[in-house]
Amino acid sequence: MNIEDLLRETLSDMAHEEQPPSPGRFLPAGRGRARRRGLVLVMATAAAVTAMAVGSTLVVQGLSFREAVPEDFTGVGSGETPAETRQGRTTLTVKEGRRLSQILKQLSAATGRPAAEFERAAEDGRALGLPAYAKGRLEGFAFPGTYEVSPTSSPGEILAAMVTRFDRAAEDGDLVDGARRVGRTPLEILIIASIVQAESADRRDMPKISRVVHNRLDHRPEMTLQLDSTLMYGLNRFGGRVSREDLASRSPYNTYRRLGLPPGPICSPGADAIEAALKPDAGPWMYFVTTDPKKGVTKFADSESEFLKLVEEYDRNRRTG
Structure with a gap:
């Protein structure tokens, strides 16, 4: 017992x-x-x-x-x-x-x-x-x-x-059975939840961010996750801008180079993030950018051209912030 x-x-x-x-x-x-x-x-x-x-x-x-x-x-x-x-x-x-x-x-x-x-x-x-x-x-x-x-x-x-x-x-949260229903293992769902937790400025964005992760995983081998949060975890760093040297890292947590999920969670997610990993919003989004970190504003895009516009918006906010 x-x-x-x-x-x-x-x-x-x-x-x-x-x-x-x-x-x-x-x-x-x-x-x-x-x-x-x-x-x-x-x-x-x-x-x-x-x-x-x-x-x-x-x-x-x-x-x-x-x-x-x-x-x-x-x-x-x-x-x-x-x-x-x-x-x-x-x-x-x-x-x-x-x-x-x-x-x-x-x-x-x-x-x-x-x-x-x-x-x-x-x-x-x-x-x-x-x-x-x-x-x-x-x-x-x-x-x-x-x-x-x-x-x-x-x-x-x-x-x-x-x-x-x-x-x-x-x-x-029905993690084990819920993971089976969405075609993932419990560990994969927890890894996704940890990414959602690390990437979310607002818990209301969690189901959308989860959808981006799921959509990218479903588009292998054409797309990698390309997440700063996993890369920084592998480098044992917190925050800051990613450099070219960082992108060349051979860490298994470098999701710019390696396909699929990293080998393990990158933080301790809460119940909201776990739920979002199990129940992502429906949508075509393939990208997200926190365009205004100070206000916690995150926007989503389903094409590379829209994504680049969001990056430009982020750069403007960073310069004027």
């Missing part, structure tokens, strides 16, 4: 209780069924963790064979800097579109643990509970959201909770 099954069983039991459950139902206690469940969780996974959803926050509580002491928490962090803490617990928000390298640094800063510990934990896909189609790589599967982390939580436990949250989002 996996962590989500255990949580589901607990929530089912709670539905038949007359009184609201105490926090001890989710945290290790000194007696009864909740304590036994805690021990089962410890034995069920190398990264032992219990996670409880409270509103939009996932509470991550590390477990051990010795009893952990629950602590109250009221602080909330910004998500971009070390989160505010009270009585040992930390709340942080991981935003959509962050690369794994950024997420690990954020978790390190928020918890005070060395980044190297998170990097080592991220390499153990089996302990983290990654789905088989992840191929052991955490990039794209550390789901964005708000997490409350206890001081007993290890890096592996925190990352495992993020994967658990991905599993829940994938189930809610």
